[in-house]
Amino acid sequence: MNTQVTLAGVTFKNPVMTASGTFGSGMEYSEFVDLNRLGAVVTKGVANVPWPGNPTPRVAEVYGGMLNAIGLQNPGIDVFMERDIPFLKQYDTKIIVNVCGKTVEDYVDVVERLGDEPAVSMLEINVSCPNVKEGAIAFGQKADALYNITQEIKKHAKQPVIMKLSPNVTDITEMARAAEAAGADALSLINTITGMKIDVHKRKFVIANKTGGMSGPAIKPVAVRMVYQTAQAVKIPIIGMGGIATAEDAIEFLLAGASAISVGAMNFVNPYATMEIEAGIRAYMEQYKIENVTDLIGAVS
Amino acid sequence: MKQKQTARVISQQEIAPGIYDMWIATDLVDFAKAGQFICVYPKDKSTLLPRPISICEVDVAQKALRIVYRVAGAGTKEFSSYVAGDSIDIMGTIGNGFPVEEGIGKKVLLMGGGIGVPPILELAKQMKQAQVVVGYRDSNLFLKEDLAKYGEVYVACEDGSAGVKGNVMDAIAQECLEADVIYACGPMPMLRAIKKYAEEKGIKAYISLEERMACGVGACLGCVVKTKEIDHHSHVHNARICTDGPVYDAETVEI
Ligand SMILES: Cc1cc2nc3c(=O)[nH]c(=O)nc-3n(C[C@H](O)[C@H](O)[C@H](O)COP(=O)(O)OP(=O)(O)OC[C@H]3O[C@@H](n4cnc5c(N)ncnc54)[C@H](O)[C@@H]3O)c2cc1C
Ligand SMILES: Cc1cc2nc3c(=O)[nH]c(=O)nc-3n(C[C@H](O)[C@H](O)[C@H](O)COP(=O)(O)O)c2cc1C
Ligand code: FES
Numbered sequence: 130m131n132t133q134v135t136l137a138g139v140t141f142k143n144p145v146m147t148a149s150g151t152f153g154s155g156m157e158y159s160e161f162v163d164l165n166r167l168g169a170v171v172t173k174g175v176a177n178v179p180w181p182g183n184p185t186p187r188v189a190e191v192y193g194g195m196l197n198a199i200g201l202q203n204p205g206i207d208v209f210m211e212r213d214i215p216f217l218k219q220y221d222t223k224i225i226v227n228v229c230g231k232t233v234e235d236y237v238d239v240v241e242r243l244g245d246e247p248a249v250s251m252l253e254i255n256v257s258c259p260n261v262k263e264g265a266i267a268f269g270q271k272a273d274a275l276y277n278i279t280q281e282i283k284k285h286a287k288q289p290v291i292m293k294l295s296p297n298v299t300d301i302t303e304m305a306r307a308a309e310a311a312g313a314d315a316l317s318l319i320n321t322i323t324g325m326k327i328d329v330h331k332r333k334f335v336i337a338n339k340t341g342g343m344s345g346p347a348i349k350p351v352a353v354r355m356v357y358q359t360a361q362a363v364k365i366p367i368i369g370m371g372g373i374a375t376a377e378d379a380i381e382f383l384l385a386g387a388s389a390i391s392v393g394a395m396n397f398v399n400p401y402a403t404m405e406i407e408a409g410i411r412a413y414m415e416q417y418k419i420e421n422v423t424d425l426i427g428a429v430s
Numbered sequence: 431m432k433q434k435q436t437a438r439v440i441s442q443q444e445i446a447p448g449i450y451d452m453w454i455a456t457d458l459v460d461f462a463k464a465g466q467f468i469c470v471y472p473k474d475k476s477t478l479l480p481r482p483i484s485i486c487e488v489d490v491a492q493k494a495l496r497i498v499y500r501v502a503g504a505g506t507k508e509f510s511s512y513v514a515g516d517s518i519d520i521m522g523t524i525g526n527g528f529p530v531e532e533g534i535g536k537k538v539l540l541m542g543g544g545i546g547v548p549p550i551l552e553l554a555k556q557m558k559q560a561q562v563v564v565g566y567r568d569s570n571l572f573l574k575e576d577l578a579k580y581g582e583v584y585v586a587c588e589d590g591s592a593g594v595k596g597n598v599m600d601a602i603a604q605e606c607l608e609a610d611v612i613y614a615c616g617p618m619p620m621l622r623a624i625k626k627y628a629e630e631k632g633i634k635a636y637i638s639l640e641e642r643m644a645c646g647v648g649a650c651l652g653c654v655v656k657t658k659e660i661d662h663h664s665h666v667h668n669a670r671i672c673t674d675g676p677v678y679d680a681e682t683v684e685i
Binding site for chain 2: 150151152153157158160161173179180181182185186187188189190192193194195197199202203204205208345346394395396397398399400401
């Protein structure tokens with residue numbers, strides 16, 4: 130049985146990854162999860178300088194999911210390279226670094242710094258965070274802006290580039306095509322869906338930022354649909370995510386056309402979720418006598 | 431050491447209206463410290479996130495943990511329906527806990543307000559002979575008898591039905607209580623008042639903070655508090671309450 134998948138020339142031992150921002154840099158969950166069993170650890174978004182993030186409350190529970198408006202609190206690339214990369218290097222898993230910024234220059238700055246680090250296999254560019262006011266999301270909601278930033282990043286990146294797409298758009302395929310045309314090596318989707326929650330007793334927004342990004346099992350059907358549509362529209366590989374809780378959920382994304390999958394909010398609910406999904410995919414392959422996990426990718430169309 | 435596990439409810443009873451007292455059989459007791467908490471996970475799949483609940487008492491010999499909580503919403507309502515023998519999904523133990531050693535040989539004051547009283551019990555047990563000031567809304571003085579086993583208990587009651595009428599600060603003033611070190615858990619206005627009081631008196635205060643949590647393990651950065659110095663994780667001024675706290679030297683946080 131072969132669980133390997135290859136995206137943009139990088140081979141992963143299996144298609145199970147962590148969704149950015151839900152797994153820190155792996156350190157926090159290494160008490161629960163044997164990181165060696167993951168295809169890749171995708172790290173929390175990192176900027177060129179430390180970002181303080183948003184005021185609290187930053188998280189709220191909603192039916193079958195959650196809202197977050199963390200605002201990309203992160204220590205900046207210097208601390209990240211000194212502390213987080215060496216930690217992850219100890220494990221036999223691939224490292225994908227999620228990059229955030231407010232301007233094109235911010236992104237390029239981080240991308241260039243990461244170019245010096247061969248342990249980083251791929252870069253995931255977050256142009257779809259709904260929780261920061263400037264930059265970021267603006268790049269992810271207009272096809273021409275996405276095209277431009279993708280092209281600029283590709284000029285400076287040493288590693289293959291994954292553009293992370295926002296679901297908060299009218300037509301996800303238009304965005305996907307723009308990124309592909311600009312040279313993106315892969316796509317990941319979906320980021321969170323902008324939501325809101327009001328406390329009717331206090332008559333106040335539950336999240337200090339008023340809006341927050343929704344994630345968790347409740348968003349899965351939207352994510353599966355977008356992965357499917359995107360897979361039909363582009364040739365570059367897709368990392369699918371949005372509400373994945375079990376191996377069956379993960380397989381659904383593979384069948385819809387994803388080449389790999391990420392587990393996000395469900396890590397919070399079940400810290401062992403990634404390992405259980407990895408084992409569950411193998412069990413499924415055994416049950417249905419599937420030799421290569423790649424046989425599942427886009428098998429339903 | 432942190433672990434998520436399915437444990438078993440030993441017993442549960444309602445000790446005041448809407449306040450539940452549960453003993454859980456779990457080997458997590460071996461790591462439990464006063465002021466730490468556990469995450470409890472509802473079984474209802476529409477309510478996914480863990481509910482942080484303080485460790486109220488530890489019984490290492492019986493391998494049992496005690497939690498005392500108020501029914502506040504869907505999650506705690508579900509927990510309140512559990513009976514002896516039921517399973518309960520928990521993760522722990524979490525957080526730094528109260529620095530008990532800082533109180534050794536000193537005059538200490540333990541302060542709990544409302545649903546902040548529970549973690550004070552295990553602390554009182556560790557401290558022995560401490561002065562304990564607890565504040566309640568009304569005459570439902572939950573855990574007061576348990577606390578009396580380990581220290582001198584002073585009660586403040588908002589409605590004046592028992593002890594000093596008012597809050598814990600009124601009780602300190604009226605009873606002329608003094609201390610070298612304060613340990614406290616309770617609502618934010620109480621913790622702010624204690625921080626101010628400790629600063630004025632030039633004494634140490636260790637306060638236990640609350641914030642909305644998603645992961646409980648330091649990964650999501652949801653549960654931060656503003657700190658005076660830059661935090662060691664993100665190098666900004668936002669420390670994670672679930673991992674760096676929930677107990678802070680009051681001087682170091684801006685609340
Ligand atoms: C470190 C810590 C220790 C705590 N210890 C205790 C304790 O010993 N006894 C006790 O009764 N309560 C304690 N709380 C508060 C307790 O976590 C909440 O009352 C509980 O999460 C409410 O859940 P619910 O589903 O009943 O309410 P809902 O309002 O339905 O909860 C919705 C969401 O908001 C979160 N939430 C709601 N209120 C709070 C709150 N005050 N703090 C943090 N998250 C909240 C829930 O976890 C859940 O994710 C503690 C909180 C923290 C942070
Ligand atoms: C608390 C939290 C923080 C997140 N932080 C980031 C981030 O830093 N960068 C990013 O690209 N996506 C971030 N995301 C989005 C996730 O990576 C993922 O795209 C989304 O949550 C959908 O997957 P899920 O439903 O499995 O959580 C975050 C999500 C959550 C819940
Ligand atoms: S709850 Fe996630 S960092 Fe504290």
